[in-house]
Amino acid sequence: MPNMPLNTAPTSPGTGAFVQHVTSSTPPRGTRGTPGHGQPRERDALRAAQLYYLQDLTMESIAKELAVSRSTVSRLLSMARRTGLVNIEINAGGDRSPMLVRELEHKFGIKVHVVPTDGALADAEILERVATHAAHVLNTLVSSGMTVGVAWGSTMQALSLALTRKPTHDTLIVQLNGAANPQTTGLTYASEILQRFGAAYTARVEQFPVPAFFDQASTREAMWREGSVRRVLGVQQGMGLAVFSLGATEAAVPSQVYRGGYLSAAESAALHEHGVVGDVATVFFDGSGSDEGIEINSRATGPTLRALRKVPRRLCVLSGAGKLRALHGALAGGLITDLVLDEGTALRLLNAPPSSSH
Amino acid sequence: MPNMPLNTAPTSPGTGAFVQHVTSSTPPRGTRGTPGHGQPRERDALRAAQLYYLQDLTMESIAKELAVSRSTVSRLLSMARRTGLVNIEINAGGDRSPMLVRELEHKFGIKVHVVPTDGALADAEILERVATHAAHVLNTLVSSGMTVGVAWGSTMQALSLALTRKPTHDTLIVQLNGAANPQTTGLTYASEILQRFGAAYTARVEQFPVPAFFDQASTREAMWREGSVRRVLGVQQGMGLAVFSLGATEAAVPSQVYRGGYLSAAESAALHEHGVVGDVATVFFDGSGSDEGIEINSRATGPTLRALRKVPRRLCVLSGAGKLRALHGALAGGLITDLVLDEGTALRLLNAPPSSSH
């Protein structure tokens, strides 16, 4: 009775083409098995995956059937998982889901995914778990032909690293908001996040090469009339899914936006003045989930909340303690349709009353 | 780095309710973990499944987190799979599928699933593999609210035994054709097949309590006007999916229909006369896939091919050597939209020219 490997082997990058090999101790391959398949290695991987996951054969017997060693089968299966050939999903829907999830879904009218977390886990571990879990959820939401808006930040970074491959066609990944700032030159990592999404879904990537905030609102207006920018904004219009986390002013570990030199001290103070509790893609909102009347938003580059709400599916990935007020605001503003969050935060969300704004 | 168990443990029936237990060596449970979930065992199973399949944790660490022994985690995961909480699917779609599949799909314009089979496999093993594979394919086709027509026969029997649980709502399983005959009293096994489908999909089952063939066509006409029969026929009208195999006159192991006392010698001879190559749900067809002009069909109880073709999705499960001519006929007649078959048959199907009928 077989088991089922899972780990993503820390093997080499391995982007290269597949090439046929012949073992000396074994009769030459190529005549074996079904003729006329694709690259031999991928063909074997599919075959192995079918026999292992569908037929419950042991790796040993699969090895015999493919005329390779057992360890090769192990590696084939490992590859099959990494490349998304095998897809494992957990059906937590309906009456099977724990009461916590059901209560949250009922209370807020959205789809909720609670990531199990042990109380003793460090914040970094929680983030990683949430990201991994969210990656699987994302796989069920992304489909061919879809345009997916993607924000950036530490949570999105973790998510991008946890993505599992799911090849699609004609999918388009579009950056939600600019990422450049006066302090750091590169901020290549925003683009790296995008690239990883693109690789995972074999999708084209549309970057948004503008700063996170303009210094002058008038400059933004001017830029927004530029053809190159209008094109990206046009792509954003077609989004079927937006993926983002929330920035929170009160977070123990302050969000990317509140470090990194994006905001001046004066600006931070102004945010507090207006009762801002958090942001989505560098657009700030108050406790009621409104982005209006906040000066800096006129210089921000993320979609207005009004525009965001037009996206049919809006997945928020949230990890950790300090973002509760931001989450309440975002929920009040109807910004979220699908939520992934850790168990601790979920519990607090259920119990804690929405903080009175300001 | 964890592995992933697969086998359906041969444990006791276990239909009973879940009950909380307390171990002496362990502090009482119930205070642990998220409060307010469903039955503790199912709650743990979900949690374990998420940690194991999504987070790639080892069973050992999950055991620690759930405060149970590692073996319990193993059993929880085993249960999670059996009950369909965990769903494993293989994405063989698009350009990743082997050329054999692509060629068949192109040639016949249908969706094809080829079950890998070693050349040295016995017929019974091939049947089992095909059935197991088909069960997974079926899971992707059956959805809530759907009416599924199900035939009977040895292949359907094997399929029913290989089904994996996938709970749905408002699904309806309806028997495609009568199964009683003058020889065997029970033929309980036709109903057992149906029951298994019902159990796997938590669906209501609609039986069709008529003989496989009437002695007199006029009796059928009369019965077809009966309210009870009309109700079943009405349900059949709503089918979104039909699942069947093919009977073949030439099969090495003759199909159920050609043994079992369903047909007299004279009837068998008449079938050959008319160039019959096989049947679907006891409705016979010739090499071109037509059921017309075949006397016995006026006494049969399965849906006419015209009626069958109205079902949007028609899954044919086929295993073994001798059914090639029947398959060619069924394909010519456009009876099939989705096909599951073993590799050997698939190869012959691709190469062999359609047998000239009669």
Add this chain to the structure above:
DNA sequence: TCCTTTTGTGCACATATGTGCAAATGAATT
């Protein structure tokens, strides 16, 4: 209340699986 039956648990052992390492292969280059 006592007894029987059912169900779940941990233990220990037999299998099954993942992976570092060295050897072997095939392709590309000199």
Add this chain to the structure above:
DNA sequence: AATTCATTTGCACATATGTGCACAAAAGGA
């Protein structure tokens, strides 16, 4: 042709996993 380089393979060993078994805890009956 010889050489280099990047992959791939099989081996062997360390882990990880499945399961028979005996026992403990609940549930049901008398």
